[in-house]
Amino acid sequence: MRTLHTAPLLRLTRDGDPLPDHAVLVSADRIEAVGPLVELSAAYAGVRVRRWPGTLGPGLLHEGALPVAPTPRERVHALLRRGVTAVLAEHLADPALRAAVDRSDLLVLPAAVVPVLVAGERADLAVHDGDACLMTVVAGRIAHRRA
Template sequence: MRTIHAATLLRRALDAEPAAGQAVLVSGDRVEAVAPLDELTEAYPGVRVRRWAGTLGPALVHDGPLPPAPTPRERVHALFLLGAAAVLAAYVTDPELRAAAGRGGVAVLDRARPPALVPAGRADLAVFGDDGSCLATVVAGRLVHRRA
């Protein structure tokens, strides 16, 4: 199923300047396209469009121990609240925590990589408000966190 994610601003990489009028087309767990919103809605009529207030961009790679929580599942969910969709393998050595990360779709990386929105790349997206708080997180094309 395809979904277009659009926000007030879109940033293709964490260090890129945000641009208005852009959107991301997600198909399954992959980014299909990053293009102007009007081009995507014209090319894909009837596709669900999720509109977000804030700045849409790549989800973060969490570079440290997972936040404390009572259960491994809750520790993984705490990553989503931060806008992260990946974690370094060095911080998920506990088998239960690694299993929870796998069930949640979190990418476990051997080394950090700069996140970016690129066609054919994994659809890991996050929306951040003006205050820096995470408003929504999409992991491998699935909406896993949305702030009410």
């Protein structure tokens, strides 16, 4: 199912210039389109729209060791609550932790790359309001939503 995610501001990269009234169209696990909300709404009439407060942008890459928690599942969930959608393979030597990461669909990368919102790429998004992560989408599905 296609979903149009929008927020008052959108950044194509974590530190990119904020674009007002833009949106990301997600289809399955991919970004189908990125652009002005008005244009995407007109081009994809009837699509489900999720409106979020804050700033919508790419999911974050976590470059260090995963947070300490009692279980591997809780360690992964701590990342999702921060808007993280990708981790570096070098920090996943523990098989139980690697299995938890794989089950969550976090992207495992061999080296650091700058996350970018672009059509055709995997749909990894996050919405932040200041330092708080309000929502994390991993491979097109909402994996964390702040209550």
